[in-house]
Amino acid sequence: MDRAANAQLMDQLQTGVVLLDDRGCLLSWNAWMTRHSGIAPEDVAGRPIEDVFVEMKHSRLLNCIQQALRFRLSSVLTPGLNPSVLPLYQKPGDRELDQRMQQLVYVTPTCSDPYACLIQIQDMTATVRRERRLRAQSSQLIATTYRDSLTGVGNRRRFDQDLSERFREARSRQIHIALLMIDVDDFKAFNDRFGHQKGDEALIMVASALQEGLRQEGDCISRYGGEEFALTLLGADQEAASTVAERLRLRVEGLRLLHPTSRTARHVTVSIGISAVVPSMELPPQTLVSQADLALYSAKDRGRNRCMCFDHTVTEVRACV
Amino acid sequence: MAFDESGHDEPTLDELQLDALGELFNLGVGRAANSLSLIVKDEVELSAPSISFAYPSQITQALLDSEFKELSMVAMDFSGPFEARAVLLFPERNALAILSHMLDPNMPPEELSEFEQEAMCEIGNIILNACMSALADEFGVEFMGSLPEHHFSDTESLPLFGGDQKEVLLILQIHLSIRQERINGHLLFLLSVSSLHALLTCVDSYLTRLGIR
Known part of the structure:
Protein backbone atom coordinates (compact mmCIF):
# COMPACT_ATOMS: atom_id res chain seq x y z
CA MET A 1 0.00 0.00 0.00
CA ASP A 2 1.41 3.41 -0.87
CA ARG A 3 1.80 6.32 1.50
CA ALA A 4 -1.26 8.23 0.27
CA ALA A 5 -3.50 5.20 0.78
CA ASN A 6 -2.00 4.69 4.24
CA ALA A 7 -2.67 8.28 5.18
CA GLN A 8 -6.24 8.03 3.89
CA LEU A 9 -6.84 4.92 5.99
CA MET A 10 -5.34 6.59 9.07
CA ASP A 11 -7.66 9.54 8.59
CA GLN A 12 -10.66 7.25 8.76
CA LEU A 13 -9.69 5.82 12.15
CA GLN A 14 -11.80 6.79 15.15
CA THR A 15 -8.64 6.89 17.23
CA GLY A 16 -5.86 9.45 17.49
CA VAL A 17 -2.62 8.44 15.77
CA VAL A 18 0.58 10.45 16.28
CA LEU A 19 3.90 9.51 14.68
CA LEU A 20 7.28 10.72 15.96
CA ASP A 21 10.80 10.37 14.61
CA ASP A 22 13.76 9.12 16.64
CA ARG A 23 14.35 12.56 18.19
CA GLY A 24 10.77 12.81 19.40
CA CYS A 25 9.79 15.30 16.70
CA LEU A 26 6.36 15.18 15.18
CA LEU A 27 6.15 13.58 11.72
CA SER A 28 2.38 13.55 11.32
CA TRP A 29 -0.96 12.85 12.91
CA ASN A 30 -4.29 11.76 11.54
CA ALA A 31 -7.53 13.64 10.95
CA TRP A 32 -8.91 12.53 14.34
CA MET A 33 -6.05 14.41 16.05
CA THR A 34 -6.61 17.51 13.90
CA ARG A 35 -10.31 17.42 14.73
CA HIS A 36 -9.84 17.13 18.48
CA SER A 37 -6.73 19.28 18.98
CA GLY A 38 -7.73 22.01 16.54
CA ILE A 39 -4.18 21.97 15.09
CA ALA A 40 -3.30 20.89 11.54
CA PRO A 41 -0.28 18.55 11.37
CA GLU A 42 1.46 20.61 8.68
CA ASP A 43 1.56 23.55 11.12
CA VAL A 44 3.55 21.63 13.69
CA ALA A 45 5.43 18.93 11.74
CA GLY A 46 9.13 18.73 12.53
CA ARG A 47 8.74 20.25 16.00
CA PRO A 48 9.44 18.35 19.21
CA ILE A 49 6.14 17.05 20.57
CA GLU A 50 6.65 18.87 23.90
CA ASP A 51 6.83 22.16 21.99
CA VAL A 52 3.50 21.45 20.35
CA PHE A 53 1.89 20.60 23.70
CA VAL A 54 3.96 22.67 26.12
CA GLU A 55 2.35 21.20 29.21
CA MET A 56 3.92 17.85 28.33
CA LYS A 57 7.28 18.96 29.70
CA HIS A 58 8.03 16.99 32.90
CA SER A 59 4.95 14.84 32.30
CA ARG A 60 4.69 11.09 32.41
CA LEU A 61 3.71 11.05 28.73
CA LEU A 62 7.02 12.63 27.73
CA ASN A 63 8.76 10.13 29.97
CA CYS A 64 6.99 7.28 28.17
CA ILE A 65 7.98 8.67 24.76
CA GLN A 66 11.60 8.83 25.89
CA GLN A 67 11.36 5.24 27.13
CA ALA A 68 10.01 4.19 23.73
CA LEU A 69 12.73 6.04 21.85
CA ARG A 70 15.61 5.17 24.11
CA PHE A 71 14.76 1.70 25.39
CA ARG A 72 12.03 0.62 22.94
CA LEU A 73 9.65 0.03 25.82
CA SER A 74 5.86 0.38 25.47
CA SER A 75 3.62 2.22 27.91
CA VAL A 76 -0.01 2.79 28.67
CA LEU A 77 -1.46 5.93 30.29
CA THR A 78 -4.91 5.38 31.73
CA PRO A 79 -7.55 8.02 32.44
CA GLY A 80 -7.72 6.95 36.10
CA LEU A 81 -4.13 7.88 36.82
CA ASN A 82 -3.58 10.58 34.19
CA PRO A 83 -6.72 12.61 33.80
CA SER A 84 -6.82 14.28 30.36
CA VAL A 85 -3.14 14.19 29.43
CA LEU A 86 -3.40 16.17 26.20
CA PRO A 87 -5.46 19.27 25.38
CA LEU A 88 -7.95 17.36 23.24
CA TYR A 89 -11.65 18.21 23.14
CA GLN A 90 -14.64 16.19 22.00
CA LYS A 91 -16.43 19.22 20.60
CA PRO A 92 -15.02 22.68 19.72
CA GLY A 93 -17.29 24.20 22.41
CA ASP A 94 -15.62 22.11 25.12
CA ARG A 95 -12.41 24.09 24.62
CA GLU A 96 -13.95 27.27 25.99
CA LEU A 97 -15.33 25.32 28.95
CA ASP A 98 -11.92 23.66 29.39
CA GLN A 99 -13.65 20.27 29.35
CA ARG A 100 -11.00 17.94 28.05
CA MET A 101 -11.54 14.54 26.59
CA GLN A 102 -10.71 11.63 28.93
CA GLN A 103 -7.94 9.73 27.20
CA LEU A 104 -6.41 6.30 27.12
CA VAL A 105 -2.94 6.62 25.57
CA TYR A 106 -0.66 3.89 24.22
CA VAL A 107 2.96 4.69 23.46
CA THR A 108 4.83 2.06 21.47
CA PRO A 109 8.18 2.02 19.66
CA THR A 110 8.09 1.28 15.94
CA CYS A 111 10.92 0.32 13.65
CA SER A 112 9.68 1.40 10.25
CA ASP A 113 12.00 4.29 9.46
CA PRO A 114 11.45 7.27 9.73
CA TYR A 115 8.77 6.42 12.30
CA ALA A 116 10.27 5.65 15.70
CA CYS A 117 7.35 6.06 18.04
CA LEU A 118 3.61 5.59 17.68
CA ILE A 119 1.14 7.25 20.04
CA GLN A 120 -2.47 6.07 19.98
CA ILE A 121 -5.18 7.96 21.79
CA GLN A 122 -8.66 6.67 22.54
CA ASP A 123 -11.57 8.80 23.64
CA MET A 124 -12.69 7.41 27.01
CA THR A 125 -14.99 10.27 27.99
CA ALA A 126 -18.18 8.22 27.68
CA THR A 127 -16.64 5.24 29.44
CA VAL A 128 -15.34 7.33 32.32
CA ARG A 129 -18.70 9.05 32.67
CA ARG A 130 -20.52 5.70 32.66
CA GLU A 131 -18.06 4.33 35.18
CA ARG A 132 -18.67 7.30 37.49
CA ARG A 133 -22.42 6.95 37.18
CA LEU A 134 -22.26 3.21 37.90
CA ARG A 135 -19.99 3.83 40.85
CA ALA A 136 -22.33 6.46 42.27
CA GLN A 137 -25.24 4.05 41.88
CA SER A 138 -23.34 1.21 43.42
CA SER A 139 -22.23 3.40 46.37
CA GLN A 140 -25.86 4.30 46.88
CA LEU A 141 -26.87 0.63 46.80
CA ILE A 142 -24.07 -0.25 49.19
CA ALA A 143 -25.17 2.56 51.51
CA THR A 144 -28.71 1.11 51.52
CA THR A 145 -27.40 -2.37 52.24
CA TYR A 146 -25.54 -1.07 55.28
CA MET B 1 25.87 -21.39 37.99
CA ALA B 2 24.82 -24.88 38.86
CA PHE B 3 21.74 -25.78 36.94
CA ASP B 4 20.39 -29.16 36.05
CA GLU B 5 18.11 -28.89 33.06
CA SER B 6 16.43 -32.22 33.57
CA GLY B 7 16.10 -32.29 37.33
CA HIS B 8 14.63 -30.12 40.04
CA ASP B 9 17.78 -28.60 41.47
CA GLU B 10 17.50 -24.96 42.25
CA PRO B 11 19.36 -22.86 39.75
CA THR B 12 22.02 -21.10 41.78
CA LEU B 13 23.95 -17.92 41.14
CA ASP B 14 27.10 -16.87 42.89
CA GLU B 15 26.85 -14.12 45.46
CA LEU B 16 28.29 -11.41 43.20
CA GLN B 17 25.74 -12.12 40.47
CA LEU B 18 22.87 -12.14 42.95
CA ASP B 19 24.04 -8.90 44.56
CA ALA B 20 24.42 -7.22 41.19
CA LEU B 21 20.93 -8.28 40.07
CA GLY B 22 19.44 -7.24 43.40
CA GLU B 23 21.08 -3.83 43.12
CA LEU B 24 19.98 -3.30 39.52
CA PHE B 25 16.38 -4.20 40.29
CA ASN B 26 16.38 -1.90 43.30
CA LEU B 27 17.66 0.85 41.05
CA GLY B 28 14.72 0.10 38.75
CA VAL B 29 12.02 0.01 41.42
CA GLY B 30 13.51 3.19 42.89
CA ARG B 31 12.87 4.94 39.58
CA ALA B 32 9.38 3.48 39.47
CA ALA B 33 8.73 4.85 42.97
CA ASN B 34 9.59 8.33 41.69
CA SER B 35 7.11 8.03 38.83
CA LEU B 36 4.40 6.69 41.15
CA SER B 37 5.05 9.48 43.67
CA LEU B 38 4.46 12.02 40.93
CA ILE B 39 1.09 10.43 40.14
CA VAL B 40 -0.12 10.21 43.76
CA LYS B 41 1.50 13.51 44.70
CA ASP B 42 2.70 11.79 47.86
CA GLU B 43 5.74 9.75 48.70
CA VAL B 44 5.74 6.19 47.40
CA GLU B 45 8.56 3.89 48.42
CA LEU B 46 9.39 0.71 46.57
CA SER B 47 12.01 -1.84 47.38
CA ALA B 48 12.92 -5.32 46.24
CA PRO B 49 14.48 -6.82 49.37
CA SER B 50 14.98 -10.36 48.17
CA ILE B 51 15.70 -12.22 44.99
CA SER B 52 15.39 -15.95 44.36
CA PHE B 53 14.88 -18.53 41.65
CA ALA B 54 12.33 -21.28 41.20
CA TYR B 55 10.67 -23.48 38.61
CA PRO B 56 7.23 -22.57 37.30
CA SER B 57 5.70 -25.70 38.84
CA GLN B 58 7.11 -24.73 42.24
CA ILE B 59 5.64 -21.26 42.08
CA THR B 60 2.26 -22.65 41.04
CA GLN B 61 2.40 -24.90 44.10
CA ALA B 62 3.53 -22.07 46.38
CA LEU B 63 0.66 -19.90 45.19
CA LEU B 64 -1.77 -22.76 45.64
CA ASP B 65 -0.58 -23.17 49.22
CA SER B 66 -0.78 -19.47 50.02
CA GLU B 67 -3.76 -17.90 51.70
CA PHE B 68 -4.39 -15.61 48.75
CA LYS B 69 -6.52 -17.21 46.11
CA GLU B 70 -7.39 -14.18 44.05
CA LEU B 71 -4.50 -12.57 42.28
CA SER B 72 -4.09 -9.50 40.18
CA MET B 73 -1.33 -9.81 37.61
CA VAL B 74 0.16 -7.49 35.05
CA ALA B 75 2.22 -9.19 32.36
CA MET B 76 4.61 -7.75 29.76
CA ASP B 77 6.89 -9.48 27.29
CA PHE B 78 10.41 -8.26 26.77
CA SER B 79 12.81 -9.30 24.03
CA GLY B 80 16.44 -8.37 23.51
CA PRO B 81 19.67 -10.11 24.52
CA PHE B 82 17.35 -12.37 26.50
CA GLU B 83 13.62 -12.89 26.36
CA ALA B 84 11.45 -12.67 29.42
CA ARG B 85 7.85 -12.54 30.37
CA ALA B 86 7.64 -10.23 33.35
CA VAL B 87 4.70 -10.51 35.72
CA LEU B 88 3.89 -8.20 38.57
CA LEU B 89 1.73 -10.10 40.98
CA PHE B 90 -0.29 -8.84 43.92
CA PRO B 91 -3.00 -10.59 45.90
CA GLU B 92 -6.17 -8.89 44.70
CA ARG B 93 -6.77 -7.40 48.13
CA ASN B 94 -3.35 -5.72 48.04
CA ALA B 95 -3.93 -4.51 44.49
CA LEU B 96 -7.14 -2.86 45.69
CA ALA B 97 -5.26 -1.23 48.55
CA ILE B 98 -2.76 0.27 46.08
CA LEU B 99 -5.49 1.43 43.74
CA SER B 100 -7.54 3.04 46.46
CA HIS B 101 -4.49 5.16 47.31
CA MET B 102 -3.87 5.96 43.65
CA LEU B 103 -7.41 6.57 42.49
CA ASP B 104 -9.86 7.25 45.25
CA PRO B 105 -9.46 6.63 48.97
CA ASN B 106 -13.23 6.19 49.25
CA MET B 107 -13.37 3.45 46.66
CA PRO B 108 -15.61 0.62 47.84
CA PRO B 109 -13.37 -2.35 48.60
CA GLU B 110 -15.32 -4.73 46.41
CA GLU B 111 -13.55 -5.86 43.30
CA LEU B 112 -11.44 -4.58 40.46
CA SER B 113 -13.65 -3.10 37.77
CA GLU B 114 -12.37 -2.52 34.28
CA PHE B 115 -11.40 1.00 35.23
CA GLU B 116 -9.21 -0.27 38.03
CA GLN B 117 -7.77 -3.06 35.92
CA GLU B 118 -6.54 -0.44 33.48
CA ALA B 119 -4.97 1.57 36.26
CA MET B 120 -3.36 -1.57 37.68
CA CYS B 121 -1.98 -2.23 34.20
CA GLU B 122 -0.37 1.18 34.20
CA ILE B 123 1.14 0.72 37.66
CA GLY B 124 2.61 -2.63 36.55
CA ASN B 125 3.78 -0.99 33.35
CA ILE B 126 5.62 1.72 35.32
CA ILE B 127 7.33 -0.74 37.64
CA LEU B 128 8.29 -3.26 34.96
CA ASN B 129 9.51 -0.65 32.46
CA ALA B 130 11.58 1.02 35.17
CA CYS B 131 13.26 -2.30 35.98
CA MET B 132 13.93 -3.14 32.35
CA SER B 133 15.23 0.34 31.53
CA ALA B 134 17.58 0.14 34.53
CA LEU B 135 18.89 -3.17 33.20
CA ALA B 136 19.15 -1.77 29.66
CA ASP B 137 21.03 1.28 30.94
CA GLU B 138 23.50 -0.61 33.08
CA PHE B 139 24.06 -3.50 30.67
CA GLY B 140 24.23 -1.14 27.68
CA VAL B 141 21.67 -3.20 25.76
CA GLU B 142 18.24 -2.67 24.25
CA PHE B 143 14.95 -4.44 24.87
CA MET B 144 11.69 -4.36 22.98
CA GLY B 145 8.78 -4.22 25.42
CA SER B 146 5.16 -5.11 24.69
CA LEU B 147 2.13 -3.31 26.08
CA PRO B 148 1.02 -4.55 29.50
CA GLU B 149 -1.92 -6.90 29.97
CA HIS B 150 -3.94 -7.36 33.11
CA HIS B 151 -4.95 -10.83 34.20
CA PHE B 152 -6.98 -12.16 37.04
CA SER B 153 -6.22 -15.57 38.19
CA ASP B 154 -7.22 -17.86 40.92
CA THR B 155 -4.24 -19.93 41.83
CA GLU B 156 -5.80 -23.01 40.24
CA SER B 157 -5.13 -21.66 36.80
CA LEU B 158 -1.87 -19.87 36.37
CA PRO B 159 -1.50 -19.89 32.62
CA LEU B 160 1.08 -17.11 32.62
CA PHE B 161 3.79 -19.24 34.10
CA GLY B 162 3.77 -21.87 31.39
CA GLY B 163 4.84 -24.85 33.41
CA ASP B 164 7.64 -25.85 31.09
CA GLN B 165 10.36 -27.48 33.18
CA LYS B 166 12.96 -25.89 30.92
CA GLU B 167 11.91 -22.45 32.10
CA VAL B 168 13.04 -20.69 35.23
CA LEU B 169 11.44 -17.96 37.32
CA LEU B 170 13.43 -15.15 38.81
CA ILE B 171 11.40 -13.92 41.77
CA LEU B 172 11.69 -10.52 43.40
CA GLN B 173 9.78 -9.64 46.50
CA ILE B 174 8.30 -6.17 46.19
CA HIS B 175 7.46 -3.86 49.10
CA LEU B 176 5.41 -0.83 48.27
CA SER B 177 4.86 1.79 50.99
CA ILE B 178 2.37 4.54 50.57
CA ARG B 179 0.86 6.78 53.25
CA GLN B 180 2.12 4.54 56.07
CA GLU B 181 0.66 1.43 54.51
CA ARG B 182 2.97 -1.35 53.37
CA ILE B 183 1.79 -3.54 50.55
CA ASN B 184 3.59 -6.70 49.44
CA GLY B 185 3.74 -8.32 46.05
CA HIS B 186 6.07 -10.15 43.72
CA LEU B 187 7.79 -9.48 40.48
CA LEU B 188 8.41 -12.59 38.43
CA PHE B 189 10.54 -12.99 35.33
CA LEU B 190 9.90 -16.12 33.35
CA LEU B 191 13.05 -17.00 31.43
CA SER B 192 14.04 -19.90 29.24
CA VAL B 193 17.27 -21.59 30.25
CA SER B 194 19.10 -19.97 27.36
CA SER B 195 17.69 -16.57 28.31
CA LEU B 196 18.83 -17.07 31.88
CA HIS B 197 22.31 -17.80 30.57
CA ALA B 198 22.16 -14.65 28.42
CA LEU B 199 21.03 -12.62 31.44
CA LEU B 200 23.96 -13.94 33.46
CA THR B 201 26.36 -13.14 30.63
CA CYS B 202 25.07 -9.55 30.80
CA VAL B 203 25.54 -9.55 34.59
CA ASP B 204 29.07 -10.90 34.27
CA SER B 205 30.17 -8.35 31.68
CA TYR B 206 28.59 -5.63 33.84
CA LEU B 207 30.66 -6.84 36.79
CA THR B 208 33.79 -6.97 34.62
CA ARG B 209 33.17 -3.44 33.42
CA LEU B 210 32.92 -2.26 37.01
CA GLY B 211 36.22 -4.02 37.69
CA ILE B 212 34.62 -6.33 40.25
CA ARG B 213 35.28 -9.49 38.30
Missing part, protein backbone atom coordinates in the same frame (compact mmCIF):
# COMPACT_ATOMS: atom_id res chain seq x y z
CA ARG A 147 -28.28 1.12 56.71
CA ASP A 148 -30.77 0.10 59.39
CA SER A 149 -34.15 0.69 57.77
CA LEU A 150 -35.86 1.86 60.97
CA THR A 151 -33.36 4.21 62.54
CA GLY A 152 -31.24 5.24 59.54
CA VAL A 153 -27.95 4.53 61.35
CA GLY A 154 -25.69 1.60 60.34
CA ASN A 155 -27.06 -1.90 60.59
CA ARG A 156 -25.46 -5.05 61.99
CA ARG A 157 -23.68 -5.74 58.69
CA ARG A 158 -22.18 -2.26 58.81
CA PHE A 159 -21.03 -2.81 62.37
CA ASP A 160 -19.41 -6.16 61.55
CA GLN A 161 -17.53 -4.61 58.66
CA ASP A 162 -16.52 -1.48 60.62
CA LEU A 163 -15.22 -3.61 63.45
CA SER A 164 -13.20 -5.97 61.28
CA GLU A 165 -11.70 -3.19 59.13
CA ARG A 166 -10.88 -0.90 61.99
CA PHE A 167 -9.58 -3.71 64.13
CA ARG A 168 -7.24 -4.73 61.31
CA GLU A 169 -6.06 -1.16 60.88
CA ALA A 170 -5.49 -0.71 64.62
CA ARG A 171 -3.50 -3.94 64.67
CA SER A 172 -1.32 -3.01 61.70
CA ARG A 173 -0.70 0.56 62.94
CA GLN A 174 -0.52 -0.57 66.58
CA ILE A 175 -2.95 2.07 67.78
CA HIS A 176 -5.99 1.90 70.06
CA ILE A 177 -9.42 0.79 69.02
CA ALA A 178 -12.39 1.25 71.35
CA LEU A 179 -15.80 -0.35 71.23
CA LEU A 180 -18.92 1.09 72.87
CA MET A 181 -21.97 -1.11 73.39
CA ILE A 182 -25.00 1.05 74.12
CA ASP A 183 -28.31 -0.31 75.39
CA VAL A 184 -31.56 1.54 76.06
CA ASP A 185 -32.57 0.97 79.69
CA ASP A 186 -35.82 -0.91 80.38
CA PHE A 187 -36.88 -0.64 76.79
CA LYS A 188 -39.26 -3.60 77.03
CA ALA A 189 -41.20 -1.75 79.72
CA PHE A 190 -41.35 1.29 77.41
CA ASN A 191 -42.84 -0.82 74.61
CA ASP A 192 -45.30 -2.46 77.01
CA ARG A 193 -46.45 0.92 78.26
CA PHE A 194 -46.63 2.88 74.97
CA GLY A 195 -46.83 0.22 72.25
CA HIS A 196 -44.35 -0.70 69.52
CA GLN A 197 -45.02 2.33 67.34
CA LYS A 198 -43.95 4.74 70.10
CA GLY A 199 -41.09 2.36 70.85
CA ASP A 200 -39.87 2.67 67.25
CA GLU A 201 -40.12 6.46 67.45
CA ALA A 202 -38.05 6.46 70.64
CA LEU A 203 -35.40 4.26 69.00
CA ILE A 204 -35.19 6.64 66.04
CA MET A 205 -34.69 9.60 68.36
CA VAL A 206 -32.07 7.80 70.44
CA ALA A 207 -30.23 6.71 67.29
CA SER A 208 -30.07 10.23 65.88
CA ALA A 209 -29.02 11.68 69.22
CA LEU A 210 -26.17 9.16 69.32
CA GLN A 211 -25.11 9.72 65.71
CA GLU A 212 -25.23 13.50 66.07
CA GLY A 213 -23.12 13.26 69.20
CA LEU A 214 -20.12 12.05 67.18
CA ARG A 215 -17.49 14.49 66.06
CA GLN A 216 -15.23 12.48 63.83
CA GLU A 217 -16.39 12.03 60.28
CA GLY A 218 -16.51 8.38 59.40
CA ASP A 219 -17.50 7.30 62.91
CA CYS A 220 -20.77 5.50 62.62
CA ILE A 221 -23.34 4.34 65.15
CA SER A 222 -24.80 0.96 64.19
CA ARG A 223 -27.85 -0.81 65.48
CA TYR A 224 -26.47 -4.02 66.90
CA GLY A 225 -29.88 -5.53 67.45
CA GLY A 226 -33.20 -4.65 69.18
CA GLU A 227 -32.53 -1.66 71.42
CA GLU A 228 -28.76 -2.11 71.38
CA PHE A 229 -26.37 0.14 69.46
CA ALA A 230 -22.61 -0.15 68.90
CA LEU A 231 -19.80 2.21 67.97
CA THR A 232 -16.14 1.62 67.11
CA LEU A 233 -13.62 4.42 67.62
CA LEU A 234 -10.25 4.14 65.94
CA GLY A 235 -7.35 5.73 67.79
CA ALA A 236 -9.34 6.21 71.02
CA ASP A 237 -7.91 4.86 74.27
CA GLN A 238 -10.05 4.09 77.30
CA GLU A 239 -10.05 7.67 78.50
CA ALA A 240 -11.02 9.16 75.14
CA ALA A 241 -13.67 6.48 74.62
CA SER A 242 -15.11 7.13 78.10
CA THR A 243 -15.42 10.83 77.33
CA VAL A 244 -17.34 10.05 74.14
CA ALA A 245 -19.51 7.51 75.99
CA GLU A 246 -20.38 9.96 78.73
CA ARG A 247 -21.26 12.61 76.15
CA LEU A 248 -23.56 10.16 74.35
CA ARG A 249 -25.20 9.06 77.61
CA LEU A 250 -25.94 12.69 78.53
CA ARG A 251 -27.31 13.42 75.06
CA VAL A 252 -29.87 10.62 75.35
CA GLU A 253 -30.80 11.72 78.87
CA GLY A 254 -31.15 15.25 77.51
CA LEU A 255 -33.83 14.11 75.06
CA ARG A 256 -36.21 13.98 78.05
CA LEU A 257 -38.28 11.22 76.48
CA LEU A 258 -40.82 10.27 79.13
CA HIS A 259 -40.43 6.70 80.42
CA PRO A 260 -42.69 6.29 83.47
CA THR A 261 -42.10 2.53 83.77
CA SER A 262 -38.31 2.81 83.88
CA ARG A 263 -36.60 1.57 87.04
CA THR A 264 -33.87 4.14 86.49
CA ALA A 265 -35.29 7.57 85.80
CA ARG A 266 -38.45 9.26 84.56
CA HIS A 267 -36.88 9.49 81.12
CA VAL A 268 -35.31 7.22 78.52
CA THR A 269 -31.67 6.54 79.41
CA VAL A 270 -28.88 4.31 78.14
CA SER A 271 -26.19 2.17 79.70
CA ILE A 272 -22.81 1.94 77.95
CA GLY A 273 -20.07 -0.68 78.16
CA ILE A 274 -16.60 0.22 76.86
CA SER A 275 -13.49 -1.71 75.96
CA ALA A 276 -10.34 -0.25 74.38
CA VAL A 277 -7.18 -2.09 73.28
CA VAL A 278 -4.14 -1.90 71.07
CA PRO A 279 -4.79 -5.25 69.37
CA SER A 280 -2.08 -7.88 69.51
CA MET A 281 -1.70 -10.40 66.69
CA GLU A 282 -3.46 -13.11 68.72
CA LEU A 283 -6.46 -11.08 69.87
CA PRO A 284 -9.61 -11.73 67.81
CA PRO A 285 -12.03 -8.78 67.29
CA GLN A 286 -14.77 -10.79 69.00
CA THR A 287 -12.90 -10.43 72.32
CA LEU A 288 -13.47 -6.69 72.20
CA VAL A 289 -17.22 -7.32 71.78
CA SER A 290 -17.36 -9.72 74.77
CA GLN A 291 -15.40 -7.30 76.96
CA ALA A 292 -17.63 -4.34 76.07
CA ASP A 293 -20.66 -6.59 76.65
CA LEU A 294 -19.33 -7.54 80.06
CA ALA A 295 -18.89 -3.85 80.90
CA LEU A 296 -22.45 -3.17 79.68
CA TYR A 297 -23.95 -5.91 81.91
CA SER A 298 -22.09 -4.47 84.84
CA ALA A 299 -23.49 -0.99 84.06
CA LYS A 300 -26.97 -2.54 84.12
CA ASP A 301 -26.26 -4.33 87.41
CA ARG A 302 -25.12 -1.13 89.03
CA GLY A 303 -28.37 0.66 88.34
CA ARG A 304 -28.23 1.59 84.59
CA ASN A 305 -27.86 5.09 83.04
CA ARG A 306 -24.08 4.91 83.39
CA CYS A 307 -20.85 4.03 81.53
CA MET A 308 -18.56 1.21 82.60
CA CYS A 309 -15.15 0.24 81.23
CA PHE A 310 -13.45 -3.08 80.88
CA ASP A 311 -10.11 -2.65 82.65
CA HIS A 312 -7.41 -4.60 80.83
CA THR A 313 -4.82 -4.24 83.57
CA VAL A 314 -6.88 -6.28 86.00
CA THR A 315 -9.22 -7.82 83.39
CA GLU A 316 -12.32 -6.65 85.19
CA VAL A 317 -14.93 -3.94 84.86
CA ARG A 318 -14.78 -0.58 86.59
CA ALA A 319 -16.59 2.74 86.51
CA CYS A 320 -15.30 5.12 83.86
CA VAL A 321 -15.33 8.56 85.31
